[in-house]
Amino acid sequence: MSKKADVINLERLEGKKAAAKKLQLDSGRYILIRSNEKEEFLEIVDGGEVVVTVRLTDEGPVVTVQGAHLELKSTKTIALEAKEVKIKAEEEASIESMGRLKIDSSQKMDIHSEDDIRVVGKIIHLN
Secondary structure, rough: OOOOOOOOOOOOOOOOOOOEEEOOOOOEEEEEEEOHHHOEEEEEEEEEEEEEEEEEEEEEEEEEEOOOOOOOOOOOOOOOOOOOOOOOOOOOOOOOOOOOOOOOOOOOOOOOOOOOOOOOOOOOOOO
């Protein structure tokens, strides 16, 4: 049997600070919903820290997740598609495949290291 969900309505009052609603969760976390003239925000707060933010802008939604670990799991495919994709690690980054690994570029590809570069394989083909 399904239950009717509570609806939170935000109304921005002219000349007043941005509207905000707080929904306390049983875990102690809470969801903060607020808006201003250009954007709406949904924030999940844990221990005083914002851990998830969904910001709705004129250009589309922006999702920010902060925490010690971020896991994306799928039984099929995880696809990232954008004009630009950046991955930055402060300490170490690795890509591991139990099958084939393919890297393609239709333009120049640069590989740079301030230390040694090692390529290990049964046969290494250059050109």
